[in-house]
Amino acid sequence: xYRYLRLxxxxxxxxxxxxxxxxxxxxxxxxxxxxxxxxxxxxIEFPHNRHAGLHDASDPNKGGMEINCQYxxxxxxxxxxxxxxxxxKCMGCHNSIDSVKDRPRIxxxxxxxxxxxxxxxxxxxxxxxxxxxxHERHVxxxxxQQNRPVQEACGYCHGDxxxxxxxxxxxxxAMGWCASCHEKDHPVTAxxxxxxxxxxxxxxxxxxxxxxxxxLAPKAKGPNDCWQCHK
Amino acid sequence: xxxxxxxxxxxLKVLGWSGAAVALSGCGNTSIEDGxxxxxxxxxxxxxxxxxxxVYFNSTCAQCDAGCSINGRxxxxxxxxxxGNPDSAINKGKLCGLGQAGVQHHYNPDRVREPLLRKxxxxxxxxxxxxxxxxxxxxxxxxxxxxxxxxxxVSGHLKVLLxxxxxxLNTKNHFVYEAVAPGVVRAANQKAxxxxxxxxxxxxxKVILSFGADFxxxxxxxVHFSQQYAQFRKGVDGQRGVLVQVESKMTLxxxxxxxxxxxxxGTEGVLALGIINALGTAAGEVADLVKEYSLVRVSRxxxxxxxxxxxxxxxxxxxxxxxxxxxxxxxxYAHGSQNAAAINLLNQVLGNVxxxxxxxxSVPFPQMVPSKGNTxxxxxxxxxxxxxxxxxxxxxxxxxxxxxxxxxxxxxxFAKAGFKVAFAHYxxxxxxxxxxxxxxxxxxxxxxxQVPEYLTEGAQINIQQPLMEKLHANTRGVGDIVLxxxxxKKSEEYKSYEDYYAYxxxxxxxxxxxxxxxxxxDDTFWTDTLSRGIVKLAGSAVGLTGHQNVAGLKLPxxxxxxxxxxxxxxxxxxxxxxxxxxxNQPWLxxxxxxxxxxxxxxxxxxxxxxxxxxxxxxxDIVEVTSRTGSVxxxxxxxxxxxxxxxxxxxxxxxxxxxxxxKGYGVNPFQIMDAVxxxxxxxxxxxxxxxxxxxxxxxxxxxxxxxxxxxLQMGRKIASRVSTDQIDLSKEV
Numbered sequence: 001x002y003r004y005l006r007l008x009x010x011x012x013x014x015x016x017x018x019x020x021x022x023x024x025x026x027x028x029x030x031x032x033x034x035x036x037x038x039x040x041x042x043x044i045e046f047p048h049n050r051h052a053g054l055h056d057a058s059d060p061n062k063g064g065m066e067i068n069c070q071y072x073x074x075x076x077x078x079x080x081x082x083x084x085x086x087x088x089k090c091m092g093c094h095n096s097i098d099s100v101k102d103r104p105r106i107x108x109x110x111x112x113x114x115x116x117x118x119x120x121x122x123x124x125x126x127x128x129x130x131x132x133x134x135h136e137r138h139v140x141x142x143x144x145q146q147n148r149p150v151q152e153a154c155g156y157c158h159g160d161x162x163x164x165x166x167x168x169x170x171x172x173x174a175m176g177w178c179a180s181c182h183e184k185d186h187p188v189t190a191x192x193x194x195x196x197x198x199x200x201x202x203x204x205x206x207x208x209x210x211x212x213x214x215x216l217a218p219k220a221k222g223p224n225d226c227w228q229c230h231k
Numbered sequence: 232x233x234x235x236x237x238x239x240x241x242x243l244k245v246l247g248w249s250g251a252a253v254a255l256s257g258c259g260n261t262s263i264e265d266g267x268x269x270x271x272x273x274x275x276x277x278x279x280x281x282x283x284x285x286v287y288f289n290s291t292c293a294q295c296d297a298g299c300s301i302n303g304r305x306x307x308x309x310x311x312x313x314x315g316n317p318d319s320a321i322n323k324g325k326l327c328g329l330g331q332a333g334v335q336h337h338y339n340p341d342r343v344r345e346p347l348l349r350k351x352x353x354x355x356x357x358x359x360x361x362x363x364x365x366x367x368x369x370x371x372x373x374x375x376x377x378x379x380x381x382x383x384x385v386s387g388h389l390k391v392l393l394x395x396x397x398x399x400l401n402t403k404n405h406f407v408y409e410a411v412a413p414g415v416v417r418a419a420n421q422k423a424x425x426x427x428x429x430x431x432x433x434x435x436x437k438v439i440l441s442f443g444a445d446f447x448x449x450x451x452x453x454v455h456f457s458q459q460y461a462q463f464r465k466g467v468d469g470q471r472g473v474l475v476q477v478e479s480k481m482t483l484x485x486x487x488x489x490x491x492x493x494x495x496x497g498t499e500g501v502l503a504l505g506i507i508n509a510l511g512t513a514a515g516e517v518a519d520l521v522k523e524y525s526l527v528r529v530s531r532x533x534x535x536x537x538x539x540x541x542x543x544x545x546x547x548x549x550x551x552x553x554x555x556x557x558x559x560x561x562x563x564y565a566h567g568s569q570n571a572a573a574i575n576l577l578n579q580v581l582g583n584v585x586x587x588x589x590x591x592x593s594v595p596f597p598q599m600v601p602s603k604g605n606t607x608x609x610x611x612x613x614x615x616x617x618x619x620x621x622x623x624x625x626x627x628x629x630x631x632x633x634x635x636x637x638x639x640x641x642x643x644x645f646a647k648a649g650f651k652v653a654f655a656h657y658x659x660x661x662x663x664x665x666x667x668x669x670x671x672x673x674x675x676x677x678x679x680x681q682v683p684e685y686l687t688e689g690a691q692i693n694i695q696q697p698l699m700e701k702l703h704a705n706t707r708g709v710g711d712i713v714l715x716x717x718x719x720k721k722s723e724e725y726k727s728y729e730d731y732y733a734y735x736x737x738x739x740x741x742x743x744x745x746x747x748x749x750x751x752x753d754d755t756f757w758t759d760t761l762s763r764g765i766v767k768l769a770g771s772a773v774g775l776t777g778h779q780n781v782a783g784l785k786l787p788x789x790x791x792x793x794x795x796x797x798x799x800x801x802x803x804x805x806x807x808x809x810x811x812x813x814x815n816q817p818w819l820x821x822x823x824x825x826x827x828x829x830x831x832x833x834x835x836x837x838x839x840x841x842x843x844x845x846x847x848x849x850x851d852i853v854e855v856t857s858r859t860g861s862v863x864x865x866x867x868x869x870x871x872x873x874x875x876x877x878x879x880x881x882x883x884x885x886x887x888x889x890x891x892x893k894g895y896g897v898n899p900f901q902i903m904d905a906v907x908x909x910x911x912x913x914x915x916x917x918x919x920x921x922x923x924x925x926x927x928x929x930x931x932x933x934x935x936x937x938x939x940x941x942l943q944m945g946r947k948i949a950s951r952v953s954t955d956q957i958d959l960s961k962e963v
Contacts, residue, residue, distance in 0.1 A: 088273070112274075113274070126268060
């Protein structure tokens with residue numbers, strides 16, 4: 001009798017314990033009420049809008065400077081991970097911009113530089129460790145092959161950064177959301193730079209099919225292998 | 232074990248349910264952790280540093296003395312993986328497991344991080360200035376011969392600098408010690424060939440007869456020999472090379488041999504002379520020497536059957552050139568020199584000198600040639616310590632408190648030295664006895680040059696350079712420490728060198744022409760040298776004499792049975808742990824021993840016959856007792872050992888050093904007797920006699936191999952039967 005009771009009790013107990021543990025350790029909600037990622041406290045509130053935003057023709061001291069994303073985020077087109085610009089990059093300009101040197105944020109920046117300490121930025125866009133997103137491939141595709149505007153291409157995933165101060169996640173970055181692009185039919189003509197029969201790039205979840213109608217370009221459906229991202 | 236009534240099925244149920252619980256409660260969440268993780272950027276980045284993309288730097292492996300060149304992958308400023316540098320003639324792009332574990336030496340959590348000064352039983356962290364000042368203070372008024380330095384093998388510019396420092400102290404007491412070194416073979420080779428280490432050409436041989444040389448595992452330059460061995464197995468002209476291994480305890484090389492002969496410990500020389508006699512090609516004084524070694528006598532003394540000796544002899548006659556090697560098993564006896572001389576004589580009789588035994592090249596800079604470590608040096612040092620001769624003692628690159636034979640009472644003698652300074656990576660047994668411990672950079676953080684003892688094609692100087700920034704701010708390179716100490720003595724001469732790097736750079740640039748950089752400007756030459764990691768030199772070949780003097784060759788009568796201690800203790804030197812200096816690298820602890828598959832522990836190898844005789848089964852804890860002491864360890868029944876011998880691997884049994892080394896296994900050095908090789912004064916490592924008895928305890932041996940053991944349940948990989956016992960007409 002005892003023997004029959006023991007296992008169910010153990011199981012139920014364990015289930016409750018593990019559930020309680022998991023509930024207490026809940027990760028941040030995927031989206032906040034306004035549909036964005038959580039507000040992240042950064043050591044310096046970096047104003048993306050000031051750097052990348054549009055010029056204000058009426059007042060050069062307002063508005064942005066329309067700096068290309070890739071000027072600072074230079075690693076995105078070179079590597080799978082985008083990294084964070086080195087401090088040296090900030091100093092390259094700010095050393096010679098005397099007009100803002102007395103601003104608190106710039107003072108803070110100089111403090112880090114003089115101490116030769118990296119700024120402990122917090123990650124705003126963080127994928128789980130089992131996902132490999134390749135920045136280089138996406139930048140090459142959209143910016144270099146298709147000549148799309150850089151801010152548009154980066155914005156597919158990062159949102160309208162030029163309007164932000166401290167960056168905040170705007171897209172869910174979950175697999176279903178990835179699929180929402182990758183399941184669209186993409187033309188894979190030479191115009192896009194992709195070889196139709198080549199192994200190299202299949203942009204959606206299935207292998208590209210050649211249609212019998214030669215007028216219609218063949219369509220592709222994303223990486224058809226799990227390991228393209230989960231490796 | 233578990234007997235609470237939960238069986239495997241219940242266990243799986245529990246596992247499944249708890250998994251489901253996690254999955255359910257985690258539903259809707261991913262592991263995205265926005266705003267939680269810190270992402271650290273570079274302060275200043277070079278152009279070639281791109282996050283996520285590896286860069287590669289060449290350096291030199293410091294895990295053993297073979298001098299393999301390495302190529303390290305560095306990503307985000309962290310060294311991740313080491314491989315061989317293809318440009319090196321020694322390892323040609325390959326690297327052994329010991330070398331691969333080098334990253335664990337670098338990232339080891341138990342590294343010493345601050346200079347430590349003894350305060351009672353504790354070490355107190357002090358500044359470097361204070362440490363140097365303290366050394367200067369202790370040196371004041373001390374005579375040169377009251378100062379001693381014990382080190383592992385040193386070469387390159389460190390050797391030069393160290394020599395200058397010792398000169399400035401007016402001392403000649405530099406003891407170069409390696410616990411496992413072919414000291415006797417070097418001396419025997421010097422006599423037979425005129426060089427300590429000729430260049431062995433395994434790849435040119437058609438037969439290799441190796442007397443206990445574990446050239447695939449831990450002997451001299453194993454990565455290089457492994458590659459030669461591959462060539463040897465492919466065959467010189469389509470004829471696959473045949474390897475015969477003669478030893479009392481099977482090594483990794485023995486396990487690969489076509490014919491493995493278990494020889495009675497210490498009778499290797501007898502077998503060599505017996506083979507010379509059986510070959511029947513010798514004349515003159517050689518023939519006179521060997522004529523007494525008839526097959527029957529040799530077989531009786533060595534325990535190798537007459538037919539085996541005949542087969543080996545026939546093989547050697549049939550296939551030429553061959554190569555005969557004398558390894559650590561042959562040299563480890565009081566008559567080790569005689570054993571090695573007999574083996575070298577066999578090479579000479581077979582006409583191998585000049586064919587598979589070639590002249591080595593000499594390094595054009597004799598001051599950089601390695602000071603080779605041996606065990607005779609330890610004896611001298613120990614005698615000096617015991618007499619209380621030394622007031623200041625330096626030690627680095629060796630761990631004598633751990634590796635000195637128990638009979639030396641080294642720890643007690645070491646305590647007699649006045650002020651003991653250890654340069655150390657870990658707080659190992661020796662560092663724990665020191666008064667001042669100076670923390671060293673890891674081999675992947677340090678600058679240096681190294682000249683390997685065993686050179687292959689041409690001479691080369693290996694460059695060691697940091698693969699990444701230092702992990703700990705207060706560690707220093709050995710070179711930097713020696714330079715700082717040298718500045719205390721000769722500040723005028725050395726003040727222009729800010730650090731060891733500056734010294735190294737200027738020393739190499741001064742010889743730019745000789746190093747093959749004539750014409751290039753300094754910066755180009757320097758960058759080029761660093762990126763290659765090797766400076767190749769046109770060394771001139773040394774002459775080989777190839778004449779073993781027969782006059783002095785006389786093997787002693789075979790040792791009699793020892794009533795009290797009937798068994799030989801053979802210290803097993805494994806490819807991964809060697810003398811135990813790297814035991815704190817967990818990869819080495821967890822990689823199974825190639826022959827027994829045991830991990831994380833020591834064992835006593837006993838022949839099945841002997842075990843039956845003593846009523847021992849696998850896992851029994853036995854006490855192995857010598858005249859010097861005793862250790863207790865689990866038994867592993869192993870057919871690859873002579874019935875009159877037991878073997879315990881060395882390297883384990885640390886009682887300090889770090890979390891992965893301390894408390895795992897036993898240290899057979901502790902029970903080693905102080906028996907010396909007669910001619911060279913080297914420690915005769917195989918001369919310790921032991922007895923064993925059961926303690927009554929039994930454990931489960933933790934090993935990879937299955938319950939069936941190495942016996943394969945009595946089945947063979949491919950069963951065979953001789954042709955005269957089979958009627959082929961019935962088979963088909």
